[in-house]
Amino acid sequence: MIHTKPFGTVTLLTIDRPERRNALDLEHCELLLHAVQGAVQAGTRALVITGEGSAFCSGADLGGVYGPEFRIALYGMLGAITAAPIPVLAAVNGPAIGAGTQLAIACDLRVCAPTARYGVPTAKLGLAVDPWTVRRLALLAGGGAARAMLLGCDELSLDAAERAGLVDRRGDPADALAWAERIAALAPLTHRYNKLALEDALEATDPAPAVLDAFEACWASEDFVEGRTASAEKRPPRFQGR
Numbered sequence: 001m002i003h004t005k006p007f008g009t010v011t012l013l014t015i016d017r018p019e020r021r022n023a024l025d026l027e028h029c030e031l032l033l034h035a036v037q038g039a040v041q042a043g044t045r046a047l048v049i050t051g052e053g054s055a056f057c058s059g060a061d062l063g064g065v066y067g068p069e070f071r072i073a074l075y076g077m078l079g080a081i082t083a084a085p086i087p088v089l090a091a092v093n094g095p096a097i098g099a100g101t102q103l104a105i106a107c108d109l110r111v112c113a114p115t116a117r118y119g120v121p122t123a124k125l126g127l128a129v130d131p132w133t134v135r136r137l138a139l140l141a142g143g144g145a146a147r148a149m150l151l152g153c154d155e156l157s158l159d160a161a162e163r164a165g166l167v168d169r170r171g172d173p174a175d176a177l178a179w180a181e182r183i184a185a186l187a188p189l190t191h192r193y194n195k196l197a198l199e200d201a202l203e204a205t206d207p208a209p210a211v212l213d214a215f216e217a218c219w220a221s222e223d224f225v226e227g228r229t230a231s232a233e234k235r236p237p238r239f240q241g242r
Contacts, residue, residue: 002031007181009184010045014052022056036077045086045183048177055093074102085196089110090103090104091175092113095117097155098129108195111179112171117161119156120149136202141156
């Protein structure tokens with residue numbers, strides 16, 4: 001479930017799957033997309049996205065996320081956040097892993113609690129995040145941190161994430177709401193322009209065909225199947241590179 005709660009000119013969206021540490025499945029990607037679009041259409045001036053309980057978003061729900069429908073829903077939801085003509089803040093109240101990191105970096109600003117941490121452990125699972133995610137992560141966190149996360153599967157604690165630029169302010173969801181309320185009092189047309197210009201700067205180039213081919217090859221590989229099987233069987237994967 002995605003809870004929508006208005007606070008004057010600000011809307012708080014909460015991913016409410018604490019039993020799954022707010023992992024995203026196809027349904028919740030679609031629900032979050034509709035919640036973002038609905039809040040924008042209702043005239044909210046700023047959005048705050050957070051997770052219920054102790055996690056922001058623990059990633060993709062490994063119970064059944066591997067089909068193309070999930071990828072379409074995930075990237076559609078992330079696209080709705082970046083396309084929203086208003087500031088979107090992530091209140092990262094705990095771990096933001098995999099799709100959680102993607103969700104956080106799709107937002108414009110990140111307010112992080114002491115328990116926040118980021119990670120993109122796709123190489124442990126034999127799958128891949130899209131070139132948009134790689135580019136955005138590298139631009140926001142820098143090439144060194146992005147390589148450590150993507151190639152080394154390192155997780156960034158609050159301090160490391162702040163040094164990398166993935167923490168705009170420290171605080172809890174209440175702090176994020178307070179900041180969003182101050183932001184919402186600023187000029188909406190200027191916000192719309194600034195966000196369009198920032199997104200244009202971040203997305204100035206299209207990925208090379210070879211990059212897209214390599215991305216699709218990960219999802220079509222035997223290693224992809226092995227990663228899913230190993231996760232279900234709770235054992236280390238045996239990757240073969242094919």
